[in-house]
Amino acid sequence: MGWTETFELTGLVLMLAVLAPLAGLYARRRWLSSRGGVFDCALRMRNGSWATGVARYAAEELQWFRIFSFSARPKLVLRREHTMSIGRRSPEDAEAVVLFSDDQIIRLRNRDTTDETVWELAMNPQSVTGLMSWLEAAPPGGDRYSGLERD
Template identity: 40%
Template structure:
């Protein structure tokens, strides 16, 4: 009888985990302002370290959630205050295997903070730049660096 109880507990745990993932996805879809977004979490190895996720615009923040995570809190929050887009490029080398072909990689930095690379669909970049530029005057200093050719 002990084995049947453990199997029941295991099935219940799997159903609960599945329910949390479904609930999390439903909250994102219903809330709107959600985009597919990859963030380079580690720059230790060139062209690697990309993690898939969803970005959600909330006021002055772009909150990034990993796709394969049970966490209800964002893994990383990008604030548009002081955000500078240093460069824009297409995926190259090993990145071409982990990111879709039509995606664009933006290298972003803030004064006194780390530089981060984000990747999104080329059609999404327009919306991202609109969000970035829609801040009240004087709060955002955006600058687009040299753009690499495709």
């Protein structure tokens, strides 16, 4: 094998190394979209940073997936009957740099008062409306009050 064949083979391997992960991310996004309503949604992580992702409605769950991951499993699952909204706010100056310009931040927590975990999701206003509608459409007999107040 001459140097030109080696050079071409190396170029092909490098091109595949770049294109294969991109094709995998694209295929994953298409797969997620085919299984329910998907929308862009950032999640505040425990360390305070924001992670870009997508969320989807799956029956009685809101599932959140990292955008740059090959995992088919959601990183966060919020069950509708256990989740309630505790507020909405605009991004602060430092947050506005990493989030989309029109994003709003929704604060959610577990209806169980012993669980103090609060999740913050950033999304566009149309997705906020969809999330609030989904939360309020609780099964019959459930508490439909979401406690939404603007900060």
